[in-house]
Amino acid sequence: xxxxxxxxxxxxxxxxxxxxxxxxxxxxxxxxxxxxxxxxxxxxxxxxxxxxxxxxxxxxxxxxxxxxxxxxxxxxxxxxxxxxxxxxxxxxxxxxxxxxxxxxxxxxxxxxxxxxxxxxxxxxxxxxxxxxxxxxxxxxxxxxxxxxxxxxxxxxxxxxxxxxxxxxxxxxxxxxxxxxxxxxxxxxxxxxxxxxxxxxxxxxxxxxxxxxxxxxxxxxxxxxxxxxxxxxxxxxxxxxxxxxxxxxxxxxxxxxxxxxxxxxxxxxxxxxxxxxxxxxxxxxxxxxxxxxxxxxxxxxxxxxxxxxxxxxxxxxxxxxxxxxxxxxxxxxxxxxxxxxxxxxxxxxxxxxxxxxxxxxxxxxxxxxxx
Numbered sequence: 001x002x003x004x005x006x007x008x009x010x011x012x013x014x015x016x017x018x019x020x021x022x023x024x025x026x027x028x029x030x031x032x033x034x035x036x037x038x039x040x041x042x043x044x045x046x047x048x049x050x051x052x053x054x055x056x057x058x059x060x061x062x063x064x065x066x067x068x069x070x071x072x073x074x075x076x077x078x079x080x081x082x083x084x085x086x087x088x089x090x091x092x093x094x095x096x097x098x099x100x101x102x103x104x105x106x107x108x109x110x111x112x113x114x115x116x117x118x119x120x121x122x123x124x125x126x127x128x129x130x131x132x133x134x135x136x137x138x139x140x141x142x143x144x145x146x147x148x149x150x151x152x153x154x155x156x157x158x159x160x161x162x163x164x165x166x167x168x169x170x171x172x173x174x175x176x177x178x179x180x181x182x183x184x185x186x187x188x189x190x191x192x193x194x195x196x197x198x199x200x201x202x203x204x205x206x207x208x209x210x211x212x213x214x215x216x217x218x219x220x221x222x223x224x225x226x227x228x229x230x231x232x233x234x235x236x237x238x239x240x241x242x243x244x245x246x247x248x249x250x251x252x253x254x255x256x257x258x259x260x261x262x263x264x265x266x267x268x269x270x271x272x273x274x275x276x277x278x279x280x281x282x283x284x285x286x287x288x289x290x291x292x293x294x295x296x297x298x299x300x301x302x303x304x305x306x307x308x309x310x311x312x313x314x315x316x317x318x319x320x321x322x323x324x325x326x327x328x329x330x331x332x333x334x335x336x337x338x339x340x341x342x343x344x345x346x347x348x349x350x351x352x353x354x355x356x357x358x359x360x361x362x363x364x365x366x367x368x369x370x
Contacts, residue, residue, distance in 0.1 A: 001351055003060055003095045004032030006039075009346045010099065010339075014109060017207020018132075018239050019102035024066045029086065030095025036060050039343065041336045042358035043329060045096060047085060049358050056356055059094050062339060064110070064332060066098040103335060104241070105129065110286035110335040111243040117334040118263045118284070118305065120245030126283050127295050128240035130233055132206045137199060138216055138227040139174055141186060145198040151219035152200070156208030161237040167202040174226075185221045203232070205239075242285035242292045242306075244299055250280040253303075253322055260305060264330050268367055272314040274322035276302045286331040290323075297321045307331050329363035 007027060019025045040058040042049045044065040053061050067086070077083045089096060103109045107125070115123045136157065140148045149167060152158060158166040174197035178189040187193035204212050209229070216225055251259060256279040261269060282303045283296035289306035290313045296304035303322035307330070317323035336357055343355045 001036050001347065001353060002032060003027065003030060003034045003036060003097070006036060006060070006343065006346065007032065007097055010097075010342065013342060014099050014102040014106040015205070015207050016102055017205065018105050018129075019100060023101045024069050025098050025100050025102050028066060028068050028096045028098055029089055030060075030093075030097075034059065034093075034095050036353055038354040038356065040356050040358060041339055042362060043333055043336065044362050045085070046362060047081075047088075048360050049362065050085065050088060050092075050094070052358055052360065053094060054092060056354075058354075058356065059092075061094060061096050062343075063096065063098045064100060064103060064335060066100055067096055099339070103339075104286065105239045107238050108338060110332055111241070111284055111289075113335045113338045114284045114286045114305070114331050115243040115245050115282075118260055118282070120243075120247060120282055120284070123243050123245040125237075125240030126242030126244045126285065126292055126299065128235040128237060130235050131231070132239070133232045133234055133236055134204050134206065134209055135201060135230040135232055136204055136209075136212060136216075136227060137201050137230070138220070138225060139197050139199055140225075141174075141221060142171070142196050142198055144219075144221045145169065145200060148216060148219045149200055151215040152202060152204075152212055155211040155215035157204040157212040157215075158202040159205070159238070160203060167200055169201075170199040172197055172199055183223050185223065203234070205236070242283060242289055242295070244281065244283040244296070244301055246281050247279065250278045252277065253279060255279075256282075256303060256322070257324070260324060260326055264326055264334070266326060266330050269327070270309065270314075270325040272318045272323050274302060274317070275319050276322075279303045279322060284331070286335060287328050293317055293321070293323065305331065327363075327365070329361075329365065 016026045038058040039060045040053040041062045045061055045063050045067045075083045077087045112123055153165045160166045174195045177192045178184045182189045186195055279302040281301045283301035285292050285306040288308035290309045297320050305324045305326055307325055307328040309325040340355050347353050
């Protein structure tokens with residue numbers, strides 16, 4: 001199996017196009033043609049992670065936080081630790097792949113995994129993304145409709161929630177008159193023609209639009225296929241921010257705080273009290289998600305678990321919702337379990353490729369006890 005084989009599979013789940021526009025995701029170092037030996041998963045990449053990858057014969061490192069986020073202006077391997085690290089990666093022929101905000105925003109990604117880690121059920125997005133879908137309409141002669149539809153579906157069109165190959169067809173009559181320079185598939189040039197056609201409609205995500213249009217042009221029998229593209233305001237059911245779900249049984253604030261600590265294997269959290277003494281509905285957002293506070297409170301959540309909360313945000317939440325800062329690293333690290341499961345489902349046993357999680361801790365924040 002090559003790096004490209006695996007990353008194409010991962011990108012069907014967490015497409016780079018779903019990421020924040022200023023993010024840097026995807027293959028950061030290496031070649032898609034590189035054969036995979038073993039894989040190491042880590043939240044971020046440092047010297048210790050690289051050393052463990054070398055010790056365990058891993059030539060692909062998957063990270064959540066991109067190793068290369070900002071443009072590299074100079075490559076000083078004597079004075080710049082990151083440049084020295086990248087040099088070692090190249091010397092050892094290791095590929096590095098990162099899925100950051102695309103993994104944050106996808107279903108079963110960072111926030112969904114966090115929700116499951118604290119044992120929530122009936123999980124949905126806290127806020128679905130919108131404005132990143134289009135409706136495409138294409139007009140096709142009847143005999144070619146199925147062929148064009150299949151090409152559209154293969155290119156990523158027609159996905160709605162857990163359903164694929166979604167479309168709507170209407171039969172009608174198309175008309176055209178080709179010029180002297182035309183080469184019509186049906187009828188003759190310089191003559192007004194009427195043809196039985198199918199109007200095929202389907203939804204496509206913005207990052208798949210160009211591939212879908214290319215697929216239409218390649219599979220369509222006409223010299224000049226007619227199609228329309230409509231921007232949509234639909235909520236995208238497969239992509240969004242944060243997650244919200246329910247506990248099996250309601251808990252007191254104190255019991256829920258204990259539950260979060262035990263579930264995430266942490267000893268210290270920061271919080272402010274909410275308005276409800278009992279906790280049942282819970283919102284979460286892995287990493288820095290305090291911007292979703294109003295959304296969490298507005299959906300009726302009794303508690304909101306996230307990280308990197310500012311002082312004044314606690315003031316805003318007090319008396320409204322139990323707001324918990326469980327740590328950036330701590331709320332995102334469970335997502336590596338979801339990535340591991342995805343990879344192991346795709347890798348066949350006979351390939352003998354191991355998917356390993358980094359055994360150390362890359363969290364730069366330390367805790368001091370007096």
